[in-house]
Each structure stands twice: as structure tokens, then as C-alpha cells.
Amino acid sequence: MILYTMMPREYIFPNPMIEEETELIDWQGVSLYAQRQDHQYRVIRVASTNPNDFLNEKIAPGSLISLR
Template identity: 45%
Template structure:
């Protein structure tokens, strides 16, 4: 089986269910994102938008932190 996707292999075949449980899909500033929840914020894992301009926004780059307080 060959998967042609930009989704990280860790999300498709997670090694541990608890890792997968930490990921959520949210909409932030109208942009759909896959985030990982930590203590008081989310860490952006992936941008799910089809708009190329969303990928140019530095505040939405993977690894950036979003506060949800």
C-alpha cells in the first residue's frame, strides 16, 4: 500500500495511542490546524488549509504555540 499524503507518518501509524490522543483539529483565525495540546497552550503540528497564503503566515508555522487561556 502506498499513501500519497503530506500527513506525517506518526499520525497515520502512531506507535502509541496516547500520542495520537494529544492531537486535535481546531480552527484558529479561520485556518484549520492540527495541534498538540500541552499545559496551557497548543503547539501547531500541521496546517490543513487549502489556501497557499495561510502557509506564509509566521504565526501559523508548525512548532508555534497558541494560547487557549
């Protein structure tokens, strides 16, 4: 099988180890995929359908957030 795509390999063939550690959380009404780190979460992916949520720098992938 040959795939001609510009998408990164990780999107087509995701790593199952990363998916197991990822949780779907709700942060101030925004759905996010995040990994728990001590008392905080590291944002992996924004799962919202609102385009303005993707412009919020507080929940950019790689950011640390707290659910408190």
C-alpha cells in the first residue's frame, strides 16, 4: 500500500502507547486530550469544534494546565 499524503506519519499510524496515556478532559468548557503530570495536565490536542479555541494560547499543545 502506498500513501501519498502531506500528513505526518504519527497521524496515519498513531503510537498506541501515547493513546493509552491520553485522557479526554473538559477545561473551562473546552474538550482537550491531555496527559496527566503530577497535579497538572499537558495538552496533547484540542478536540473542540469552536475555531476560537484553537487560538487560545493557554490550551495550545504542549501547554500545562490545572483543572482546579
